[in-house]
Amino acid sequence: MGTFRSALIFGAFCAAAAHAQDTRHVTEPKFPAPCAELPAQLTAIDGNRTLAEADETRLDTARIQKALDGCGRGQAVVLKAAGGHNAFLTGPLDLRPGVTLRVDAGAILFGSRDPTVYEVRPGSCGLVDKNGRGCRPMIAGDGAADAGVMGPGTIDGRGWAKLLGRDVSWWDLAEQARKGGSQNVPRILVLSRCNNFTLYRLTLKNSPNFHVYYGQGDGFTAWGVIIDTPGKGARNTDGIDPGSSTNVTITHCYIHTGDDQVAIKAGGHAAHMTIAHNHFYTGHGMSIGSETYGGAEAILVEDLSIDGADNGIRIKSNATRGGLVQGIVYRDVCIRGTKNPIYMDSDYEHAGKAAGTRLPQFTGIELHDVRVEDGGKITLQGFDEQHRLGMRFDNVILDPSPNLKIAAEHAQLEFGPGPVNFLPEGPDVTVTGKPGKGAPNACVGKFVPLPGR
Numbered sequence: 001m002g003t004f005r006s007a008l009i010f011g012a013f014c015a016a017a018a019h020a021q022d023t024r025h026v027t028e029p030k031f032p033a034p035c036a037e038l039p040a041q042l043t044a045i046d047g048n049r050t051l052a053e054a055d056e057t058r059l060d061t062a063r064i065q066k067a068l069d070g071c072g073r074g075q076a077v078v079l080k081a082a083g084g085h086n087a088f089l090t091g092p093l094d095l096r097p098g099v100t101l102r103v104d105a106g107a108i109l110f111g112s113r114d115p116t117v118y119e120v121r122p123g124s125c126g127l128v129d130k131n132g133r134g135c136r137p138m139i140a141g142d143g144a145a146d147a148g149v150m151g152p153g154t155i156d157g158r159g160w161a162k163l164l165g166r167d168v169s170w171w172d173l174a175e176q177a178r179k180g181g182s183q184n185v186p187r188i189l190v191l192s193r194c195n196n197f198t199l200y201r202l203t204l205k206n207s208p209n210f211h212v213y214y215g216q217g218d219g220f221t222a223w224g225v226i227i228d229t230p231g232k233g234a235r236n237t238d239g240i241d242p243g244s245s246t247n248v249t250i251t252h253c254y255i256h257t258g259d260d261q262v263a264i265k266a267g268g269h270a271a272h273m274t275i276a277h278n279h280f281y282t283g284h285g286m287s288i289g290s291e292t293y294g295g296a297e298a299i300l301v302e303d304l305s306i307d308g309a310d311n312g313i314r315i316k317s318n319a320t321r322g323g324l325v326q327g328i329v330y331r332d333v334c335i336r337g338t339k340n341p342i343y344m345d346s347d348y349e350h351a352g353k354a355a356g357t358r359l360p361q362f363t364g365i366e367l368h369d370v371r372v373e374d375g376g377k378i379t380l381q382g383f384d385e386q387h388r389l390g391m392r393f394d395n396v397i398l399d400p401s402p403n404l405k406i407a408a409e410h411a412q413l414e415f416g417p418g419p420v421n422f423l424p425e426g427p428d429v430t431v432t433g434k435p436g437k438g439a440p441n442a443c444v445g446k447f448v449p450l451p452g453r
Contacts, residue, residue: 020329021300022274026221026249029200031150032100035075036067039082042089044108048154050161051087051110059112060088064101073098073146079153081106091117092186095141095149095194103153103202111138111157111186111208114164118186125184126163128173132182137190145195151202157188159208159234170208174235183236185209195219203452205229207237211257215243216268226451227255231282231308234258239283244268244294249276256281256450261309263287266296266323276302281450285311285338290348293323293358301330305446312341312372315362316348322360322383329366334443336373344391346383346410359383363390368418371441375401380424382410388428394418397440 042055067077079088081104088109095101103109112118115126115135124134138157141147149155159170168176173183185208191197196219203226204211211227214220220242227239237258242248243265251274255261261280264270264287275286285306288296292315306312312335315325335341346360347353360383370393372378378398382389389411395418398404408424416433419440423431 020298020327021272022247022249023272024219024247024249026251029148029198029221029223031102032074032076034078035071037078037080038063038067039080040085040087040107042087043085044087048086048108050158051089055089056113056164058089059091059117061091061093061117064088064090065093068093068096068099068101071096071099076100076102076150078102078104079107079109080104090138092136093139095139095144095147097144098146100148100150101139102150103155105152107153109153109155111188113158113161125186126166126173127184128177128181129184130181132184134184135186137187139189141191141194141197143193144191144197147194148198148200149189149202150198150200154203154205155188156205157186157207159206159229159237171234174209178235183209187211187213189213192216197221199223199225202226203228206234209236210238210241212240213243214241214245214248215265217245218247220245220248222250223252225253227253227257228450228452229257231256231258238263241265242270242273244270246270246272248273250274250278251276253278254450255283257283260284260287263289264296264299265291266294266325267291268294270294270296271298273299274302275304276300278304279448280304280306281308283309285309285314285343287311287314287316288325288328289316290318291321292317292325292360293321295323296325297327299328301333303332304334305448306333306335306338306341307447308337310339311343312338314340314343314345315365316343316345317360318346318348318350318354319356319359319383320354322346322358325360325362326364328364329368330370331368332441333370334441334446335371336447338374338376340379341372341376342378342380344380344389346381346387346389359387361387365389365391366394367391367396368394369441370396371443372398374399375403377405377407378422378424380408380411380413384410385428388412393420395438395441396420398422
């Protein structure tokens, strides 16, 4: 490849990366001044995992909600450990515009184990049925612009714990739903139409379902968030799921969970997102989809380690929920101990091609300075000859491993200008470009322990 053409490609890479990101200038958030400080009245037991049975009906919901309702814009309600007590217990809370809920250092906000407090309608929460959506979240924001939830304390959904008066946990219901139906369980945070929302220096644990869902908003920042939930036995416990939104930044976060660490949902249009300087552990990876019929574009994933996950970088959809995914840039990514380190899946959740008219197309997908250690399966799957996978690989190195497998079909791939040390083959697969020479991404210092472990 000539020098001129290499320069053109490099310039195109830079232009795509510059476009594929949050359009805001995001800086580290600050804690707002308090409008109210609420002292804890309960004490966590069992290594701060839970509460004494006698305390399980002593809800703090009303006093927290009263403080949120009475707080001025730009201020925070602070939950504080005090007098030897460190725990709060809540059912559903509603955030208010401009108001931050802050869980201070050493304090824990537990979710109630009583499904009746979360009911959308009588008897709708704490069961498996065909409808789902029967539970309110622990913390909801609807149109709560300029609001936030901050730490450095902990919010714990106790998904593992038995429901009051029942021999079943929230996570047990999720397992039961594998046989059919939907589990009706709460999520920790559901944020809809909450422009300029901030999560900062917060630990989230053991959600019954998704930890954070952000949808239909413009401006979301998650900075320094730790999510710590088991990788096994905690089904559908996604970390942070931004959906149908624009201008999203997820940065300096550590996510260990039982499902996708981050899943960008595109039931509506999803664009201009930056996922940078993060560490992922057990879970299902950095995902886009499976809903992509609203279109997803201009997304940058940068400076990411994925250590011991089921999937690494993944775009997933099928013919019942597909659409156009384009302008996605992955840069400086280190992956090890992962079953499917690079996974482009146009037929997600189907053994063969799903029947439908919403056909997925993934194109303009770029990988720069990506390194895969310990093998795994690389899947590069376009949908058909009219909806081919379009990807570019620049300095993408797969370390030698007996566990390495590569499967490709309906893919148009371009290599270079950096090195690429593999050559995919399969039905309707073409490879163009000329990889050059260079050192693989060093990944020095990328894999770090989960804080607190």
